[in-house]
Amino acid sequence: MSLQGARQAWHRLDVTVRDLPLGILFLLASFLPGLRGHGTEVGDLPTRPFDALAAVALALECLPLAVRRRWPAVCLALVAGGFALDQLRGYHSSAGATLPLVLISAGSHLEHRRRTTAVLLSVAYVPLAVALSRLGSGRETPEEFVTFYLVLALAWGAGAWLRSTRVAEAERRERVAEQTRTAERARIARELHDVVTHHVTAMVVQAEAARYLTAAPERLEQSLTAVSDTGRRALTDLRHLLDLLNPGPDPGHGAGQGTEHGTGTGAAGAKEPRTPAVGRVLTLVEQTRRAGQPVDFTEEGTPPASTGSADLVAYRVVQEALTNALKYAHGSRTSVQVRHGEREITVEVSTDGTGSRTAAAIGSGRGLAGLRERVGVLGGDFSAGGAADGGFTVRARIPAGGTS
Known part of the structure; x- marks a missing residue:
């Protein structure tokens, strides 16, 4: 099969099938010895070895990427829950990098209740930051949590910009x-x-x-x-x-x-x-x-x-x-x-x-x-x-x- 034919066959697949490999890639990368314990770290909790709950956290952070375009709100909720478990348990896996990616995707593909979703995520971040501060060593500062929140907000904003650009292009094509x-x-x-x-x-x-x-x-x-x-x-x-x-x-x-x-x-x-x-x-x-x-x-x-x-x-x-x-x-x-x-x-x-x-x-x-x-x-x-x-x-x- 030619490269062009393979590309056409790939695009004919369901969007869930096309998005699944990215989640599997993040999941496999999380078990690499060089990346274990060197992922996203919010707060100052000591790194903990992987256990049974780590598998649950990694699954929540990676596998929902398969539905990030079909059901962006569901994907965002599952990945955010997996990320919170990852940080509270101190696994600090590389799968934590999926949260900004999912925020970009949700900001781009979420059609309804966008403001409500953003407010709920912001509100949910507050108890997570408080819990991480109490479980940590006490050396972390509020600025660290604010900085990480701004990074997440920037990811959401990038997705919203992509969405507005896509909508504007669709309207332009319709006008033409x-x-x-x-x-x-x-x-x-x-x-x-x-x-x-x-x-x-x-x-x-x-x-x-x-x-x-x-x-x-x-x-x-x-x-x-x-x-x-x-x-x-x-x-x-x-x-x-x-x-x-x-x-x-x-x-x-x-x-x-x-x-x-x-x-x-x-x-x-x-x-x-x-x-x-x-x-x-x-x-x-x-x-x-x-x-x-x-x-x-x-x-x-x-x-x-x-x-x-x-x-x-x-x-x-x-x-x-x-x-x-x-x-x-x-x-x-x-x-x-x-x-x-x-x-x-x-x-x-x-x-x-x-x-x-x-x-x-x-x-x-x-x-x-x-x-x-x-x-x-x-x-x-x-x-x-x-x-x-x-x-x-x-x-x-x-x-x-x-x-x-």
Whole structure:
């Protein structure tokens, strides 16, 4: 088994099993000739050889370490009792060193009645100090007992600091996780808005136009075909978004489930990338034209080798702008310009304001705000506003090579 595998197997063990070896180690060390009688000594009692009670004291001081994280209060009470017996009998074993260790552990892992536990330990220390002073030679001073108490208090304080640090780190991770979840929900909401608003708006406009084409069967068939194709594209884009939420296999995803922007069917459509590229902006333009919107499209330059998320953001800018043109300036001549620079993509979509001002749908207002946020995350510039002739222009400068 490799070292990594052994480490993973060790961490899979119960915490009691993992803590037990430390207690056994202290217990065995207490019987070493070089350490016997040279452990912690409070007061001035003469060192006594080990007897039957010594085994009890050592067991109380060492074996409860196995539950120091699972039951810290129980462990602390048992070890403190064993330590008191050790000192009162004068064994002065090296197992006495477990008391500061258990205090650190209890201060770190005890969740309830922390102050009560600290007060009880402090109160219990007083009769122990009095008994050790009376049983001793009388040469010890109160300062010795106070100093040892301060050492124990420092150990408890160290454990409390570890606990507060651990709690603060857990809260920080929870905040980060919540912020991540919120950002992901907002991102998915933007994607749903972009996909649903654009496709549904196009379908509404195409369906409205079909109402007036009953006398022209060929044009009516073309209009209804456009509605059907737009619906299929909407389903495909929505399926891609659902795949982000549930990346498992989709049994309904396959042949006969529709095309992606009219460029393939079945398995061919499934092989297309989920993230739309700027090169597919032309598909948006053609779809908008079929909905009755005159659109001029110009694309200049060569896309950079690495665009990061810039191509997706540029695609969404064009998508949202064309959607708004269909909704609020239906029939207005629309211009789409995409320019590829060495380090950025520039997008400009404008309408001349000559079409109908009747919206095909009511906007929620989050589209342009979402675009401004998308572009801003990549360090770009975004503007949208009306012109003197009644038109509307959307501009975006998107640095290439970043991620969102």
